Structures are given as structure tokens and as C-alpha cells.
Amino acid sequence: MSAPVDTRTGRRRRETGVVLSERRRSERRLGWWLAGPAFVVMLLVTLYPILQAVWDSLFNFRLTAPGDKSFIGLKNYGVILTDSLFWRDLGVTSLITVITVVVELVLGFALALVMHKALKSLRGFVRTAILVPYGIITVVSAFAWFYAFDINSGFVNNWFDWVPGIGPDLNWFADTWTSLSVIMASEIWKTTPFISLLLLAGLAQVPDELTEAAEVDGATWWQRMQRVILPNMKAAIMVAVLFRALDAFRIFDNVFIMTNGAYGTEVLSLLAYRTSIGRLEIGLGSAISVLLFLCVLIICFVAIKLFKVDLAGAQGGK
Amino acid sequence: MWRGARWAGITAAASALLLSGCGPADSTPVLTWYINPDDGGQAAIAEKCTAAADGRYRIQTTLLPSDAAAQREQLARRLAASDTSMDIMSLDPPFIPELAEPGFLAPVPEDTAQKTTQHTLDGALAGAKWKGSLVTVPFWANTQILWYRKSVAKAAGLDMSKPVTWAQVIKAAKDEQKYLGVQGALAESMTVWVNALVESGGGHIVENPEASADGIRLGLESEAGKKAAEIVSTIGKEGLGGPGLATQAENESMLQFQGDKGSFMVNWPFVWPATNASVKAGSLEKSLVEDIGWALYPQTEAGKEARPPLGGINLGVGAASTHVDLAYDAVECIVRPEHQVEYFVTNGNPPSDSTAYDDPSIKEKFPMAETIRQSLRQSAPRPQTPYYNEVSTGIQQNWAPPSGVDPATTPKTTTDFIIEVLRGERLL
Numbered sequence: 001m002s003a004p005v006d007t008r009t010g011r012r013r014r015e016t017g018v019v020l021s022e023r024r025r026s027e028r029r030l031g032w033w034l035a036g037p038a039f040v041v042m043l044l045v046t047l048y049p050i051l052q053a054v055w056d057s058l059f060n061f062r063l064t065a066p067g068d069k070s071f072i073g074l075k076n077y078g079v080i081l082t083d084s085l086f087w088r089d090l091g092v093t094s095l096i097t098v099i100t101v102v103v104e105l106v107l108g109f110a111l112a113l114v115m116h117k118a119l120k121s122l123r124g125f126v127r128t129a130i131l132v133p134y135g136i137i138t139v140v141s142a143f144a145w146f147y148a149f150d151i152n153s154g155f156v157n158n159w160f161d162w163v164p165g166i167g168p169d170l171n172w173f174a175d176t177w178t179s180l181s182v183i184m185a186s187e188i189w190k191t192t193p194f195i196s197l198l199l200l201a202g203l204a205q206v207p208d209e210l211t212e213a214a215e216v217d218g219a220t221w222w223q224r225m226q227r228v229i230l231p232n233m234k235a236a237i238m239v240a241v242l243f244r245a246l247d248a249f250r251i252f253d254n255v256f257i258m259t260n261g262a263y264g265t266e267v268l269s270l271l272a273y274r275t276s277i278g279r280l281e282i283g284l285g286s287a288i289s290v291l292l293f294l295c296v297l298i299i300c301f302v303a304i305k306l307f308k309v310d311l312a313g314a315q316g317g318k
Numbered sequence: 319m320w321r322g323a324r325w326a327g328i329t330a331a332a333s334a335l336l337l338s339g340c341g342p343a344d345s346t347p348v349l350t351w352y353i354n355p356d357d358g359g360q361a362a363i364a365e366k367c368t369a370a371a372d373g374r375y376r377i378q379t380t381l382l383p384s385d386a387a388a389q390r391e392q393l394a395r396r397l398a399a400s401d402t403s404m405d406i407m408s409l410d411p412p413f414i415p416e417l418a419e420p421g422f423l424a425p426v427p428e429d430t431a432q433k434t435t436q437h438t439l440d441g442a443l444a445g446a447k448w449k450g451s452l453v454t455v456p457f458w459a460n461t462q463i464l465w466y467r468k469s470v471a472k473a474a475g476l477d478m479s480k481p482v483t484w485a486q487v488i489k490a491a492k493d494e495q496k497y498l499g500v501q502g503a504l505a506e507s508m509t510v511w512v513n514a515l516v517e518s519g520g521g522h523i524v525e526n527p528e529a530s531a532d533g534i535r536l537g538l539e540s541e542a543g544k545k546a547a548e549i550v551s552t553i554g555k556e557g558l559g560g561p562g563l564a565t566q567a568e569n570e571s572m573l574q575f576q577g578d579k580g581s582f583m584v585n586w587p588f589v590w591p592a593t594n595a596s597v598k599a600g601s602l603e604k605s606l607v608e609d610i611g612w613a614l615y616p617q618t619e620a621g622k623e624a625r626p627p628l629g630g631i632n633l634g635v636g637a638a639s640t641h642v643d644l645a646y647d648a649v650e651c652i653v654r655p656e657h658q659v660e661y662f663v664t665n666g667n668p669p670s671d672s673t674a675y676d677d678p679s680i681k682e683k684f685p686m687a688e689t690i691r692q693s694l695r696q697s698a699p700r701p702q703t704p705y706y707n708e709v710s711t712g713i714q715q716n717w718a719p720p721s722g723v724d725p726a727t728t729p730k731t732t733t734d735f736i737i738e739v740l741r742g743e744r745l746l
Contacts, residue, residue: 063394064398064420064422065420066398083744083745085744086745151561152570168561169561170561173565174562174563174564174719260505262503262718263504263564263718263719275745277391277395278387278391278711279708279711280391280394280395280707284745
């Protein structure tokens, strides 16, 4: 998230075209004094465990055999990267990420429009109602979805038996695709409010004069949306996508509760959990965690690069 | 308002501290007993033994997660970190070697072993040992028996007074168009089933359980392993386990057994109190209980004594505990036969001590107690290896769902998979 801030200060410097004034320099110093302690604490609680994990990942280390710990270099990474299981889990994770983020973006945008346009008197109520799923603890919502679809206790098979393919004998959690659909539906239900809230903030920033001017010029609703509102919201959309993509990529709770990774539904964070916590293979598990971390970094990097492009595009007044 | 709430909070916290005994004057050593969730039976025994200790110690129970694998995770992590509060632990037998091998468990004193295992049933005693010596004290022992609906067995013409085989049970369920109660979910219950099938066929999943990770040999590629795969695959492929088989563990199969399609089911004795409780609560008909019969676990091969699954809980003492002597003293108290009887009657968990079964209150509450005792005598533990988690998960991943099992290939793929995992050549 540092990128947009950097570009803005950079731009400002370019605009003023002079060396920082005394006042700005002291302001910046004050800023460091204020933010510094928090920054140091953050480094301690995030950087230290990350480095520890990187270090551990170079060992063959099993918690229940502390005496057999041995340095094996990058062998753990070799085992993981040549194992089809890792790639399958990476595929499942990416699939969940892409589908949920896309669906959430569309739904979230629709909800944001509803919230934006809702009558003043209703706005508070609508916002609260939309936010309810986001307020529920993920594990609780995962259980709710699990029991709804479970073949023994669920009501879904009963209620929706008029849909072709759904009937009393459909065991949702016995097949990869049906389980994944329930897992993704639950994710989408739960986090669409978050994305819609971010988009609502973006929507509120689009100046009314622009849309009104477009309307006066005879632009249709779709044209206004495409040419005025969306380009002006690009930054908000990218923030929403980045946040959700990072979140979705680290999905754990829903899979853990509903299938525990059975029948091809395992995701990367669950693999890391099962290896370090379940098998107590600290070395191998740390290596998976490090790879997961690298994946997240890559997503971040790609998104922030896109982000910059978009910002520049918006500036160029397309 | 906020201020008031804060003061209320501080007062509450302070009084909680005082009430919980953080105040002065109480220097009685406190023994922490990590218990698996039950119906309050272990807490009741803890109270009794605290009273019996007469001020020498106080036993405090702490709840572990409900899932056996999650219990193991928590215990192993605490033990590896030399947590001094690990005084007494309720341990699932398959995980004992993993904790005993690195020396996480304090050795059982000679006289404790003498006092507590005199009348222990063979199966339970075998599960308490590692490399030939006792490392935990058996508390209660569990085993699976064959539950059946008398009406279905009668209609199928099966004589249940004699031991039955899997082939007979499968045929009966098929002829009567009912569902068989087995556990086909990708979970520990799958290993329990496969192990019983393989052991009953005369084989072992792990041939040399005490070997190191590199040296372990599996026994699945044998006649017994193939036979086990045939049974699992037939039930899966012919849909005999019902539509929910692939996600069905013990509780789900009990629910199915209680329904209209129930016929035969292999399951633990908890089924009996649970079914009676449902009848009492009015959710099941009383006629159902009268229709339920029980017999020994089905044989894999006709005429060859079945080796039913073994479960239960043993008590271990942490090596890092600061009160090892007192802890073993408490363990001796906890596992007394009268406490085991009480635990069976109130919580439905069978005793590991064979003399406990002669108690009249047990016969009254559990008419199948004799079957359970006999089943425990015949039972076989799951592979006792420090790498049990890898072996078990490897089996689960290859044998669930049952419809995917192929007798010609599954034993071999499972063996190759587990061996590669144990050598650290692939992920699990």
C-alpha cells in the first residue's frame, strides 16, 4: 500500500519543483517519530517470524524428533516444487481466488450502487443489512453453510430438489466441484459486503458535476457508467481487488471446516497447516509457508504495478 | 457509562482471581489433567481423587479439542516445548509411540504398573506399550462391535448367534435393499476400518512398527490387504453404504442406522446410550431400541476370528511435569476399577479392566457388555509407530471414498505413497 503514497509525494515534489522546505522537513521528522514506534513493533512481530520460517525451511526438522534436526539446504523446496500435490493445491487456491474475486466485484458493485442510490432515510438500514454477513465469524458461517448442504442435516437438497442434478442423494462434499462451489459460495456471501463498502467509498468520490454534465450532454446510463463513473473509480476498484485477492488467496477456514481438504479441495494454507501443525514437520511446513508468502508477494507486486498504470491512466484524462 | 463498565470489569476480574484460589494460604500442588471431551465423567473422577488425596494434591481438568487429531497436535506441541503443566494426559493409543519415542512421557514406576495392569484386557494393554515396556496406564478401552436390526437379519435369514462374515453382511444388506453402516469419510475412522479388515485377514498394515521412517515396511500388498480392498470397494461401488458414504464417519453412520434404511453397522458402543437418549427425547421410536441387536465384529474370512478395532484412552504423565510422583499417584486413583465402572455407566466408555465388567450396574445399563469384553479380548491396535499420522493419513487419502478403491491397485499405490512420504520425498 506504500506505492500510491509514494507516487503522490513524488508528484508533489515534481509540482513544487523545489527542495523540501524547513517546515516540511520537520513535519516529516515528526511523522517518523509518530509512526516509528508502531513501525518497529510491526517489524518485530512480522519480520522475525518470517525470517524464522525461512531459516527453519532449510532444515529437516520434526517436532517429535528434535534430536534428528539436520541442515538440508533447499531440499524441502525441491520436494515441494516437484510434487503434484503442491501444484494441484496452488491451482485450487488460484481458482477460488479468481472466481470469488470476480463474482464479488460484480455483486459488490451492484450492492454499492444500491447503497449509493438508496433514499437517505433507508441508507443506514440498507448498509447495515448488507454488512451483516461480513460481521459473522468465518468459522461460524462455514459451519452454517456446511450444515445447510450436508447430506444428513442439510435443507438445501430438500428445498432445491426441483433443480436438475440436486436431489436427496446428492452428497455435496464428496466431489471436488460440488464442494468447491459450496466453499466459493460461502466465501462470496461472506465477503461481498467488504468489497461493496470499498466500492461505495469510491463511488462517493466521483464528483456529481461530472455525471450531471454527461447527462446534460445526452449520455445514456451505460455511457455514464463506462466513461465517467468507472474511470474515476479505478483506484477504489483496484484497492478492493488487491485486498480481496490477497485475502482470498489465503483462504483457510471455509475449507478446513467443510471438507478439511478432502477430495481435491485442499488449498495452500491448509497444506501448510497440515504439514507443520498436523505432521509436525516444521522444516517442510515452513518451506510451504515461505512459498505461500512468495505467492502473496507476487500478487501484491503485480497488483501494485497495475495500480500505478491505472492511476496514470486516470490522470491522463482518458 | 464507560467508566462504570471499566470498574465493573476490574472488580469482576479481581474477585475471579480471589475465588480461583490465587489468594494466599493454599499451597496444595495442583495437577493438571488434560482430558478429551466427555459427558463430565473425567471431571467427576478428578473430584473424587482430589478428595481421596486428602490434601496431598488437587486435580484440575483442562479440556482438549474434540477431534483426536487436534488433541494430538496440542499435546505434541506442548510436550515438545517442555510444558511443565502436562501432569496427566488422556491419550488416544495410536499417538502414544510418537510421544514415547522422543521421551516426552515420564516412565511408569514399577509398582504403578503392577497395581494398574493386573486385570487389564490384552488389547488395551498392548496399546499402552511402546517397544515392549509400559509407557502409559490404560484407563478405558473402546472397541467396535456389529450392531444390527433384528428385523433385517431375520428377513435375510442370517443366524446372528454365530459369528458372521463381511460377505454375509454385504449380501444381506444387498438382498434387503438396505444401507450398511460403515465409515467411508476421509478421516481417522477410515484407518480404523481398514486396520480391522487387514488384521482380521491375518495381515498388518505396518509389518515392523518400531522401525525408523526409512525402514518401515507396509503389509498392504498381501492377501489380507487385497481382501480388505475388495470389501471396501464392493460396499463403495455398489452404493451399499448409502449416498453419504464418502463423508460418513461414526456419528453419521449411526444416524443412518437409526433410519428406515438401517441394517448392519460396525461402530463403537456410544451408539447405545446415544440411541436411548434420542428415544427418551422423543426423536426416535421405542420400537427401534427393541429392534437393535449386537454381535462380534464381522470376520474377513469365514472361520478366522475377527480382530475388531481398538480405541479408548490411556493416561500418560509428561516428562517435564514438576509432580511426576503425585501424578502417578493420581493416575492409580483414576483408573481404579470402580471408577472405570462409574465412567462406563455414566459416560458409556467401556473399562479396560476385565474385572470391572462383572459389576451388576454395568450389565443392567449395557446388556452388550459381555460382547464388548470379548471384542476387546480379540481386538487389534492400529499400527504402533511414531509415524502413525503419516501412515493413517496416507491410508485415508487412498481409501476414501470407498467407491474409488480398486483391489488390484489401491494396496500398491497406498504403499508406494506412504513409503515416499516417510522418506521425505513427497508431500502428504
